[in-house]
Amino acid sequence: MSLRRQGTLKGSKNTAPTSLPDDVLTDLKHVIEYLRKPGSTEVTRSDFRSIAHNFGAYGIRQSEFERELKKQNLDPARSTYTEAEVINMITNLWCTTGKDGEAADCFRVFDKKDKKSISFEDVMKALEENGIEYTSEDIDELEQELDSARTGAVTKETFTHLYY
Numbered sequence: 001m002s003l004r005r006q007g008t009l010k011g012s013k014n015t016a017p018t019s020l021p022d023d024v025l026t027d028l029k030h031v032i033e034y035l036r037k038p039g040s041t042e043v044t045r046s047d048f049r050s051i052a053h054n055f056g057a058y059g060i061r062q063s064e065f066e067r068e069l070k071k072q073n074l075d076p077a078r079s080t081y082t083e084a085e086v087i088n089m090i091t092n093l094w095c096t097t098g099k100d101g102e103a104a105d106c107f108r109v110f111d112k113k114d115k116k117s118i119s120f121e122d123v124m125k126a127l128e129e130n131g132i133e134y135t136s137e138d139i140d141e142l143e144q145e146l147d148s149a150r151t152g153a154v155t156k157e158t159f160t161h162l163y164y
Helices: 023-036 046-053 063-072 081-112 122-127 136-146 156-163
Strands: 042-044 080-082 118-121 151-157
Touching: 023 042, 023 046, 023 081, 023 151, 042 046, 042 118, 046 080, 063 081, 081 122, 081 156, 118 122, 122 136, 122 151, 122 156, 136 156, 151 156
Parallel strands: none
Antiparallel strands: 042 080, 118 151
C-alpha cells in the first residue's frame, strides 16, 4: 500500500504546475459525467462546489467559492456550469495548491484532532472509516515508509514529503 500518487504534476520542480496530472483530469471528467443530469451538458452550482471541495479546495466556504468563480470570470449567480468551466477552475485551484495541498488534505483525513501528527492507530481508523481494506502487512509497510525512526507518529511534514 503506497500513499504516493501514480500521476505527476505537469511542470518542473521549480515552477508551479500548469495543468492537472493525467489521472486527476481523468477522475475529474468521470465525476463531471456522473454528476450531470441526463441530457445535460452542465453540472449544477452545488455539484461544482462539491467537485471543488474534492479536487483542490478542501473545506472551501461559499464566499471563497464565489470569489474563485469571479476570478474565472464566471457569474456566481448562475445555476449551472459547463465541463470546460469546471475543468478550468479546478485546474487553477489545483495548480495553486498542487501536490502539497493534496497531501495536506489527505493528512487531515487521518489527523481528525488537528494534532499535526498521526499515529498508525489514526491511519487504521481513517482507512476503516473510508471503507479501505488493509492487512497487517500493509500497516507494517506504511510504518517502515513513514516512521523509519520508530517514533510511533508521523508529522505532517514527513507525510507531505513522502506523499509523492
